[in-house]
Amino acid sequence: MNFYSLNKKAPNVSFKEAVIKGIAPDRGLYFPEEIHPLAPSFFDSLETFSNQEIAYLAIQQFVGDEIPEAALKEILKEVLDFDFPVVPIEENIATLELFHGPTMAFKDVGARFMARCLGHFSNEKSNAITVLVATSGDTGGAVANGFLDVPGVKVVILYPSGKVSDIQEKQLTTLGKNITALEVDGTFDDCQEMVKSAFLDKELTENMQLTSANSINVARWLPQMFYFLFAYKQAKSLGKEIVFSVPSGNFGNICAGIMAQKLGMPCKHFIAATNVNDIVPNFMATGTYSPKTSIATISNAMDVGDPSNFIRIRHLYKDNFKELSNNLSSYSFTDKETKKAMLSLYNDYNYVADPHGAVGYLGIKKYQAQHPECYGIFLETAHPVKFLDVVEDTIRENIDLPDKIAKLLNKKKKSINISNYEDLKAFLKRE
Numbered sequence: 001m002n003f004y005s006l007n008k009k010a011p012n013v014s015f016k017e018a019v020i021k022g023i024a025p026d027r028g029l030y031f032p033e034e035i036h037p038l039a040p041s042f043f044d045s046l047e048t049f050s051n052q053e054i055a056y057l058a059i060q061q062f063v064g065d066e067i068p069e070a071a072l073k074e075i076l077k078e079v080l081d082f083d084f085p086v087v088p089i090e091e092n093i094a095t096l097e098l099f100h101g102p103t104m105a106f107k108d109v110g111a112r113f114m115a116r117c118l119g120h121f122s123n124e125k126s127n128a129i130t131v132l133v134a135t136s137g138d139t140g141g142a143v144a145n146g147f148l149d150v151p152g153v154k155v156v157i158l159y160p161s162g163k164v165s166d167i168q169e170k171q172l173t174t175l176g177k178n179i180t181a182l183e184v185d186g187t188f189d190d191c192q193e194m195v196k197s198a199f200l201d202k203e204l205t206e207n208m209q210l211t212s213a214n215s216i217n218v219a220r221w222l223p224q225m226f227y228f229l230f231a232y233k234q235a236k237s238l239g240k241e242i243v244f245s246v247p248s249g250n251f252g253n254i255c256a257g258i259m260a261q262k263l264g265m266p267c268k269h270f271i272a273a274t275n276v277n278d279i280v281p282n283f284m285a286t287g288t289y290s291p292k293t294s295i296a297t298i299s300n301a302m303d304v305g306d307p308s309n310f311i312r313i314r315h316l317y318k319d320n321f322k323e324l325s326n327n328l329s330s331y332s333f334t335d336k337e338t339k340k341a342m343l344s345l346y347n348d349y350n351y352v353a354d355p356h357g358a359v360g361y362l363g364i365k366k367y368q369a370q371h372p373e374c375y376g377i378f379l380e381t382a383h384p385v386k387f388l389d390v391v392e393d394t395i396r397e398n399i400d401l402p403d404k405i406a407k408l409l410n411k412k413k414k415s416i417n418i419s420n421y422e423d424l425k426a427f428l429k430r431e
């Protein structure tokens, strides 16, 4: 399958080239030339397929023959070696827990898939590649873990100083080896902007192969479709219309959910639930897209002021606002509302949610006030332990630290401070 740039001013590329380039030379995001729906009988009998089989059938058309069937199946087997349970909360609400992977956030699947694709491609032609990634919290740890020791790959993670949780910071600053963390005096949007500028900087790109491990990269973005298919597999026997509420920051995950729907997955509606970084809720209310400087919140991984992937969502609807609104609603919630939801999930349902999951829960509650008949699944995108202070403070209980997190806390943070693009460029030139 070939991919085109959404800015339409760059040549179409194969899956392999899209993964290696990350973003098109005209600064556009890559998008598949075609999306072929899967047979309705596949969805009717989804429970008879293993997660690996589902993932293979969903992603194969996008990878094409650039990774042979056996190798792609092996990659998926390694990537999907943990559970994705749908846990009932209320009569018509469940949560899809996406935090059972190595770094306890939903980014693990995409990061590990992309790392293995790059590993596969660099076996074919072993040119060194530098992966640049901007993080507001969870992507950084998942990419560090997923790419650790991948031969021929160096990873440079940019994160906003003081704006990620302590555990997230440890996850991305303590591995060493081929992983370097750059601590940026700025916001996530500054980090993302610097990364995008590096891709367009000829002085850099003529001398080094740069790619992105954010969801702008198709190999990070597309595997996120799997979550929705795994959830549908578990919930379909209820025979109800399913609505997904997705805590959203850079909008890659919800866009992947809509891709799963385009493949034919039955699903009534999507909700993009945000914190006060409400660019998309505002767009859905006014039709005007106005990026703004991000505001720090307790759901920090969603502190994004110009979500990269929203352009892909608009493109999926050919920028037809009416059609988009029929399938997507977007609501924003304050930290105060988020904490209240965390407390009520704990007191009323004995469920400890992280702040991002709680925003997703609020999203489905708001939608169900008008559509009580639907079955709502909100995504729990990260384990509550990653936001230890805010969770313990809100529910007034101590939560157990899993072993891998306890060990991490004793490790020493290693980061390099930078303030602007010139600092990043100087760092990359030294490398």
Ligand SMILES: N[C@@H](CCOP(=O)(O)O)C(=O)O
Pocket (backbone or CB within 6 Å): 134, 135, 136, 137, 138, 139, 140, 213, 214, 215, 216, 249, 250, 252, 253, 301, 302, 308
């Ligand atoms: N929420 C993210 C921000 C980057 O998102 P991505 O999916 O494009 O990598 C984070 O946790 O860093």
